[in-house]
Amino acid sequence: VPHAFGASSYSENGYAVAQGVPESHTVGALFEHYFRAPVRTYATGASLGGLVALQLAETYPARYDGALLACGPVAGSLPQLAYVADVETMFRYLYPGALPGSVAEPVDLPYGDPAAPGDPDDPGYEPTIVGEIVAAISQDPTGLADLARVEVDRAGVRRGLLQADPSDPATHLPALLEAMYYAGVGKADILARGAGSPFDNQGASYLLDGAPLPDVPRYEADPAAVAYYADHDLPTGDLQVPTVTLHNRFDPVVPAWHESDYAARVATSGGADELLTVIVPLEGVPTGTDPF
Numbered sequence: 001v002p003h004a005f006g007a008s009s010y011s012e013n014g015y016a017v018a019q020g021v022p023e024s025h026t027v028g029a030l031f032e033h034y035f036r037a038p039v040r041t042y043a044t045g046a047s048l049g050g051l052v053a054l055q056l057a058e059t060y061p062a063r064y065d066g067a068l069l070a071c072g073p074v075a076g077s078l079p080q081l082a083y084v085a086d087v088e089t090m091f092r093y094l095y096p097g098a099l100p101g102s103v104a105e106p107v108d109l110p111y112g113d114p115a116a117p118g119d120p121d122d123p124g125y126e127p128t129i130v131g132e133i134v135a136a137i138s139q140d141p142t143g144l145a146d147l148a149r150v151e152v153d154r155a156g157v158r159r160g161l162l163q164a165d166p167s168d169p170a171t172h173l174p175a176l177l178e179a180m181y182y183a184g185v186g187k188a189d190i191l192a193r194g195a196g197s198p199f200d201n202q203g204a205s206y207l208l209d210g211a212p213l214p215d216v217p218r219y220e221a222d223p224a225a226v227a228y229y230a231d232h233d234l235p236t237g238d239l240q241v242p243t244v245t246l247h248n249r250f251d252p253v254v255p256a257w258h259e260s261d262y263a264a265r266v267a268t269s270g271g272a273d274e275l276l277t278v279i280v281p282l283e284g285v286p287t288g289t290d291p292f
Helices: 017-034 048-059 077-094 129-139 142-147 169-179 181-194 223-231 257-269
Strands: 042-046 066-070 150-154 157-160 205-208 243-250 275-283
Touching (some): 017 048, 048 066, 077 169, 129 142, 129 169, 169 181, 243 257
Parallel strands (some): 066 243
Antiparallel strands (some): 150 157, 150 205
């Protein structure tokens, strides 16, 4: 059966949902102009592209015949950004002074290489986020063990924070480093696009072994940033075309709980028959790689 695949790389890098949705939608019109109208069109994307593809499927059900989404933040941008900020909040709480700055501002260090974090005792060592995290944990591994047991309660929804196998300590550091990639690479872009910080933990509770952690730093979101990331994007759950969402069980960048949150929204909207969610029982698989 003849088929074709069309894609947009977006006109901007970063958390470019606002650009990705209209530019990806334009691909279909360009295809029809230069070739011919397809019999069927499906929206697909991985990671942030999954959110873009979902927005296309929800917004233009007459244009798309279905969607395939892999490891996307399908519950929306605000829950996703709260997750990565919660991870950074808890790392800083358990390892005070390990990183410069704060959760509400970019970290003034390059991210670094998890495969080669470097040694602070080496005269040629240049600090990176990865290097400073690994050095802090090497001096005190108990903090990482605690972090793996932290839960976050937001509006009565309580979840484990670190997206790693609780029974396998070897997965904890890689999961932390992947989640902290946002702090080194994504945060400046997020703050600039939203004209402020969308992170708010005023009503969140952080628990270790069921007991609330005291004196956790609190942050208040900028209303303009909250509005921006609610617009870009908060899926409604109004799903009218067949959609398959895929996620690996322990995705340290985009948590698998996005799937259950979105599925609940779809059920409320009456479109549950259109949604198939598949959780792949793989651990530590980077978003968007071969298993999908």
